[in-house]
Amino acid sequence: MVPAEGAVDISPSALVIVQHRGPSTADDSVSPLVMPTQPPLRHRAGRLDYMAGNPERDDEADAQQVVTAITGVRLAHADRYGGADYRSVDGSVALEVTTVTDRAAKAARGPLLELIGSRSSSADLNECWLVSVNERHAPLKGVSERVLPHLVVLSSAGLRYVRRQSAYGFRNDAASVRDAVAELIRQGVELAASPTGICPRTVHDHTVLWTAGGGGVASSSDAALSAVEKDLNARADNFDKLADTNAASTHLFVWVDSETSFAVTRAFLxxxxxxxxxxxxxxxxxxxxxxxxxxxxxxxxxxxxxxxxGSVWRAVSASTITATPSP
Ligand SMILES: [Zn+2]
Incomplete structure (x- = not known):
């Protein structure tokens, strides 16, 4: 299905392309703090035209669509020679897009690397799920096949959220649910959740999106913000590009993803x-x-x-943008 103009494509196929981080696409030669979502294949195919400047990446276009849909500001790709990614026509607004992800967790992940960011389909699920498994938990081989049947039990029972620390909270549920929760924990599952809005609004097979587990304690949104600030403040490139635009309104758009520390991503479930x-x-x-x-x-x-x-925080729901694109 082709999304309407201006819509954000969150179809499962788009997410697989964007988020698959198997060994064949892992590119450690690029700063791991800036996720190269445009596959390296594009460069190898010789389509990178230096005369035309930097090509627009998928994560940049995606962010620009979200910003335009919410603010109404039309933005044009402007990163021709390494400057900020987007500018408004009148130059008053500049947008830079970046990703905060977890280099240390990625390095420590080992065998989980193939699983993180990938999806497993199950026709028996009633909704899509996010699952994070402890990367130090063995054996990981075949963990998706072992976990799925127990998720189906929870899904059928109408449960949408389980974490390791909350297992005691299921003591009054049916034996089948208690057994499923116990088995998930035995398989190293730290968290299994089906947050509101995770399912694309287009027809799709429900899937499990595997996300990074460890990497810090998820305590609050303020703590998540601190972790993001620490990452951003450790590198000057984004700030320099925005400063060079002399734009009155400077937007920094930060993607977090399935490789970002759970201390950050917990706030966005x-x-x-x-x-x-x-x-x-x-x-x-x-x-x-x-x-x-x-x-x-x-x-x-x-x-x-x-x-x-500039004065208050507001909630963003990019999946809502998909359903009702700006005119
Ligand atoms: Zn779904």
Whole structure:
């Protein structure tokens, strides 16, 4: 299905292409903090035209569509010679797109690397799920086949959220549910969740999206914001590009993804209105060491996120944009 113009394509096929991080596409020669979502194949095919400047990447185009759909500002790709990614026609708005992901967790992941970011389909699920498994838990081989039947039990029982620490909370459920929860934990599952909005609105087979587990304690949205700020403040490139534009309104759009530390991504499992209080919008302004007037943080898998508009945080739901694209 071809999405309407301006819509964000969150069909399962698009997500597989974007998020698959198997060994064949892992590219450690590129800064791991900036996920190269445009497959290296494109470069090898000789389509990279240096005279035309930097090609627009999928993650950039995706972010630009989200920003335009929400703010109404038309943006044109502007990163011809290494500057900011997008500018408005009048030059008053600049947009830079980046990704915060977890280099250390990726390096430590080993055999889980093939699983992270991939999807497993199951016709028996009633909705799509996100599952994070402990990367230190063995054996990982075949874990998706062992986990799926137990997810189906939870799905059939109408349950949408299980984490290792909450197993005790199922003591009053049916024996089949208790057994499924116990077995998931035995398989190293840290969290299994089907957050609101995870299913694309187009016809699809429900899938399990495998995400990174460890890598910090997920305590609150403020803590998640701190982790993102620490990553952004450790590299000056995004700030420099925005500063060079002299734009009055400077937007930094940060994707987090299935490789980002769970301490960050936990806040984006649910839409803000459905989240627990500690995972609601951050309670403080962002603290960045560069000239960013608008900060966006959005999860590529769940499409949930936040935006700082210069004075307050607002919830972002990019899957809603898909259903009702801006005219
Ligand atoms: Zn689904």
């Amino acid at each position: 649910h839409r803000v209105e459905d989240a627990e209080p500690e995972f609601n919008l951050p309670t403080r302004a962002p603290q960045l060491s560069g000239p960013v007037t608008n900060l966006w943080i959005v999860h590529r898998g769940t499409r949930n996120g936040w935006r700082w508009d």
